[in-house]
Amino acid sequence: MTHLVAIRHSIFAQIVLWAIFTAAEITFGLWLLTDTTIQRTNHLAMERAVDLDLAGMIDIYASGGAEELSKRIEDRLALQPRNGNAAHYLLADASGKPIAGDLKRWPDLHATVSEAAEIRLNGETEAFARATQLGPNLRLLVAHEHHDLDILLRQVGLAFLTGGVLAVLAVALGGWMAAHRLAGRLERINAAFRQPDDSALEQLARGSGGRDEIDELTSHSGNALARLRQLAAAQRETTDHVAHEIRTPLMHLDNRLVKALAATPDPETAARIADARTEIRGIIRMLESLLDIAASEARRGDRHGLSPVDLSGLVTRLAELYADSAEESGHSFKVDIEPGVTIEGEEMALTRLITNLLDNAFKFVPSGGTVWLALRKGPRLIVSDDGPGVPEDQYDEIFEKFSRGGRPSSSEGTGLGLALCRAIAERHHLEINLVPTEKGACFTVTPEAKR
Numbered sequence: 001m002t003h004l005v006a007i008r009h010s011i012f013a014q015i016v017l018w019a020i021f022t023a024a025e026i027t028f029g030l031w032l033l034t035d036t037t038i039q040r041t042n043h044l045a046m047e048r049a050v051d052l053d054l055a056g057m058i059d060i061y062a063s064g065g066a067e068e069l070s071k072r073i074e075d076r077l078a079l080q081p082r083n084g085n086a087a088h089y090l091l092a093d094a095s096g097k098p099i100a101g102d103l104k105r106w107p108d109l110h111a112t113v114s115e116a117a118e119i120r121l122n123g124e125t126e127a128f129a130r131a132t133q134l135g136p137n138l139r140l141l142v143a144h145e146h147h148d149l150d151i152l153l154r155q156v157g158l159a160f161l162t163g164g165v166l167a168v169l170a171v172a173l174g175g176w177m178a179a180h181r182l183a184g185r186l187e188r189i190n191a192a193f194r195q196p197d198d199s200a201l202e203q204l205a206r207g208s209g210g211r212d213e214i215d216e217l218t219s220h221s222g223n224a225l226a227r228l229r230q231l232a233a234a235q236r237e238t239t240d241h242v243a244h245e246i247r248t249p250l251m252h253l254d255n256r257l258v259k260a261l262a263a264t265p266d267p268e269t270a271a272r273i274a275d276a277r278t279e280i281r282g283i284i285r286m287l288e289s290l291l292d293i294a295a296s297e298a299r300r301g302d303r304h305g306l307s308p309v310d311l312s313g314l315v316t317r318l319a320e321l322y323a324d325s326a327e328e329s330g331h332s333f334k335v336d337i338e339p340g341v342t343i344e345g346e347e348m349a350l351t352r353l354i355t356n357l358l359d360n361a362f363k364f365v366p367s368g369g370t371v372w373l374a375l376r377k378g379p380r381l382i383v384s385d386d387g388p389g390v391p392e393d394q395y396d397e398i399f400e401k402f403s404r405g406g407r408p409s410s411s412e413g414t415g416l417g418l419a420l421c422r423a424i425a426e427r428h429h430l431e432i433n434l435v436p437t438e439k440g441a442c443f444t445v446t447p448e449a450k451r
Contacts, residue, residue: 012179023171027164042149046128054142061134070100077102090141111139185214189221254280312341315375322358330367336374343379345428353424356417357383357443384442395434
């Protein structure tokens with residue numbers, strides 16, 4: 001079923017199917033034109049042959065009379081070939097009573113106007129006939145069968161059918177080979193965009209040696225991806241440098257405040273210094289979170305650095321740590337972890353994602369409330385609680401930077417925790433969602449939907 005869906009959405013498969021349909025349609029059109037031409041040509045030839053035969057019979061009647069004409073009709077019937085377009089005759093009186101010939105009944109033709117038409121002999125054999133009036137009480141009918149025409153049309157039809165099938169097979173095979181080659185070349189480009197590592201860029205470089213449009217596209221794609229990697233590396237280097245330049249003086253300032261706090265006996269001054277230190281640590285945490293978000297977003301789709309992670313084991317270890325904290329804070333912490341769940345990822349980043357979700361749950365659920373942590377294969381991670389939850393009008397912006405889910409700006413936190421969770425999830429081809437519930441909040445982390 002997956003292959004059928006892929007074929008249905010492949011432009012190359014559609015082109016091949018269109019070419020097959022076109023070849024079949026052209027073959028059918030040529031057969032129809034040939035069949036029509038043969039029938040028209042045969043009809044004209046048959047009409048001339050019948051007219052010529054009829055003219056000869058009229059001459060015999062004019063020179064020898066009805067008796068001589070009857071003898072000549074019998075002679076022609078006796079001497080005509082067994083195979084081929086047989087001729088048939090009927091010499092009859094005015095009432096249609098047979099006088100000579102092999103036909104027993106006069107067809108619906110008017111002899112007075114020398115009418116000609118297609119008739120059926122004995123209700124089965126088709127023939128072309130013409131009738132004429134020889135005298136006041138005598139009329140003559142000459143008919144020739146279409147036996148050879150039917151054989152010819154069947155042979156022509158069989159030839160076109162065989163040729164059409166061979167043409168369709170040739171178009172299908174040639175189209176499939178060409179489409180398979182083009183699809184392979186485009187797949188290298190798509191693979192490089194999905195995972196723009198050194199190996200993918202080398203594949204693009206090797207595949208851009210030609211001069212057609214796809215080779216040109218391959219070359220441009222390789223250059224663009226290489227440029228993007230350079231820009232991403234430059235951006236990381238710049239942000240690391242800026243972060244270092246900001247973090248270092250803040251740490252020095254924090255150390256000076258520590259010394260000032262140790263030397264200050266005044267309680268009011270000491271409290272203010274402690275508040276200043278808290279603000280400095282908050283700025284440093286916010287800076288580190290912003291850098292982590294930027295790094296995760298910049299490396300989205302880059303599989304470099306990813307390795308198999310035992311997600312079940314990781315979540316179990318974190319659950320044991322939070323179980324002790326939950327007991328101290330008066331929370332009920334329920335865990336349901338399915339064993340054997342693994343994922344390609346960075347263990348430290350996944351740890352940060354899970355701890356951020358659990359920290360939020362324990363922070364905003366009052367004492368006596370319940371926090372649930374569940375893991376299923378997929379993977380599917382669920383962190384839910386029975387706390388106050390998130391206002392419905394905040395669902396769309398809860399994962400944005402500095403969003404506080406409707407809480408006042410004076411509350412604890414930088415508003416970057418869920419934004420970082422989303423960046424880490426997207427780095428691992430996962431998506432995080434806030435699922436509506438009757439009470440509390442429910443966050444799910446699942447594989448991202450394919451587009």
